[in-house]
Amino acid sequence: MNTLRTTVGKLVSCFVIGAFVISCASPKDVVYFQDASNYETIVSDNSHTNTFKVDDVIGINVSTLDPAASIPFNLFSSAGGEGGYSQPRELDYIVDKNGEIDFPVLGAIKIVGLTPEETKELLKEKLQPYLKNPIINLRLRNFTVTVLGEVNQPGTYQVNGEQITVLEAIGLANDLGIKGRRDNVLVIRDFNGTKVYTRIDLTSKEALNSPEYYLTQNDVVYVEPNKSAVTQSTLDGRAGLTVSIASLIITTAVIILTRN
Structure with missing residues (x-):
């Protein structure tokens, strides 16, 4: 009977120690x-500025002191603003597989690999023949x-x-x-x-x-x-059977000890 008690005690200790070892982390x-x-x-000195990639969605708005002059370069809402002009909002452009956006009036402009600031400067340069001192608002939407x-x-x-x-x-x-x-x-x-x-x-x-x-x-x-999670995942596949067997052994041992 003492041997049975010792065996049960060792079995319980093994389960407790095993659970502790698996759950602990350094x-x-x-x-x-x-x-x-x-x-x-x-x-x-680590710094980073994002550059545009293929499939990027970019919101761009062009504005000037003369609202009428920037109309061809923007998408507008239907509601009229001051002076009868529609209110501009950012137009979304998608960078195509060639790294280009299709800009009103200007046509295809390659911006892949450019930073937002470089893109603004490029657009300002291309708009100079049409607009005086254009202001470019630009935002990456995706x-x-x-x-x-x-x-x-x-x-x-x-x-x-x-x-x-x-x-x-x-x-x-x-x-x-x-x-x-x-x-x-x-x-x-x-x-x-x-x-x-x-x-x-x-x-x-x-x-x-x-x-x-x-x-x-x-x-x-x-x-x-980490290794603990991998080990636990491996053990989880066997956990149901192991726990059932251990539970049966311990329950049977407790019944025997109680009767004696």
Whole structure:
């Protein structure tokens, strides 16, 4: 009888220890920027300005001191404004497979690879024969990033500004889960049909200098599971049978001990 009690005790202990080992995680697995010292000042020259890609949707509005002069270069609402002129609104242009937009009067203009500021200057130059001192308002409308994998709220997020960092994107996804690998975050970037896969280590301060620290439109951030999550996933497939057998053994042993 003592042997039976010992066996049951060992079985229960094994299950408890096993569950603890699987669920535990080292601080090195979950802490960001582990090599950053207290009050350390890091001067980084890492900067990024997005450039336009194929399939980008861009809102453009042209204005001048003479509203009538800019009419041919804008899309207008039906309601009349001051002086009988319609109110202009941004016209959406799609960058085609040739990297061009079809602009009123000016025709095809190649902007793929240009930054917003470079595009504004190009449009101003081309509009000079028609308009005096044109003002160009320009906005990228399809700036989204997708965050997938071991994060608390995976999904595709709209970016309201002109740039976003990988940390801000992870913040939109409500941070990484405890089982997400911080040291091997994958950034998938599309360059006009060519996919580029790069990884970034968020446990190191050097991540701030990574070219992938600043995301571009339609980037995908994927956080892979750590070893603990992979192990648990493997065990989950056998969990039902294992738990049933263990429960049966323990229940039978308890009944025997109670009767005796």
